[in-house]
Amino acid sequence: MALYTAHLPQWKKDEITTIKRLSSEYKLVGLVDMYGIPARQVQDIRRNLRGKAELIMTRNTLIEHAFGEIGGSITDLSSHLSGHSALIFTNENPFKLYSMLEKTKTKMAARPGETAPEDIVVSKGPTSFRPGPIVGELQQAGIPAAIEAGKVTIRETKTVVKAGQEINKKLADALAKLDIKPMDVGLILQAAFYEGSIYESDVLAIDETAFYNSIITAATHAFNLSVNAAYPTRDTASALLTKAVREARGVGVEAAVTSSDIIDAVLGKAQAQAMALQNVVG
Incomplete structure (x- = not known):
């Protein structure tokens, strides 16, 4: 049922109209999480997506209004709205869009309180720092630093925080000074509406190489099964005929059939057997 919007100010009505128009113009409507993305990076993402997708940032309530007025299955997309959602429109399929968005992500320095997306490792070796307070700062952050040959050096490779653990302020400051950027920042596809169905991010995150x-592997196994079972298809007919000819030839040679196609092999086998017998009796 369409939502009542007569009481809304004109600018909100215009945004709802825009959402409805774009939803009808594009094959896919998606929700992306904008949390923690700096304005400068948003502009970079828009530039990278130009010609492939359109990104619209608006209020969640207006998105719900627009979906309600459109009606149908797209209204289910509203349940995936979060505090920092934005809309993305494209003609690509959900898997392609997810892959595109993953490629727009960049590395950024960690901020205090953020969760490590993976184990953060500081590698052994010299740094560009001269001796000074930096040594104590690194040590307080749990990084084994020392002074060697007039430079600050990391004495051993160390995992300073495990995946899923919180990054405290001292460690965040130390990692930033070492130019270690562990955080992936970019648009996260929360859900997409495509051809009448909702696709959530967990089904879209596939390894394309592994999938390929x-x-x-499946095609190879299917081909081999078809050939071994003598099940003819367009793809296996040639291999089946080759296998049949090879096996028939083998049977003919074993049975000493004097066919013009295998007479040379039959005579060759007979000669080999005669020579073997001669060696035994001689």
Whole structure:
């Protein structure tokens, strides 16, 4: 049922109209999480997506209004709205869009209180710092630093925080000074509406290379099964005929059938057997 919007100010009505128009013009409507993305990076993302997708930032309530007025299955997309959602429109399929957005992500320095997306490792070796307070700052952050040959050096490779653990302020400051950027920042596809269905991010995060290799392996197994079972298809007919000819030839040679196609092999086998017998009796 369409939502009542007569009481809304004109600028809100205009935004709802824009959402409805774009939803009808594009095959896919998606929600992306904008949390923690600096304005400068948003501009970079827009530039990278130009010609492939359109990004619209607006209020969640207006998105709900627009989906309600459109009606149908797209209204289910509203349940995936969060505090920092934005809309993305494209004609690509959900898997392609997810892959595109992953490629727009960049590395950024960690901020205090953020969760490590993976184990953060500080590698052994010299740094560009001269001796000074930096040594104590690194040590307080749990990084084994010392002075060697007039420079600050990391004495051993160390995992300073495990995946899923919180990054405290001292460690965040130390990592920033070492130019270690562990955080992936970019648009996160929360859900997408495409051809009448909702696709959530967990089903879209696939390893394309591994998926491709799995298809190749499955096709190879299917081909071999078809050939071994003598099940003819367009793809296996040639291999089946070759296998049948080879096996028929083998049977003919073993049975000493004097066919013009295998007479040379039959005579060759007979000669080999005669020579073997001669060696035994001689």
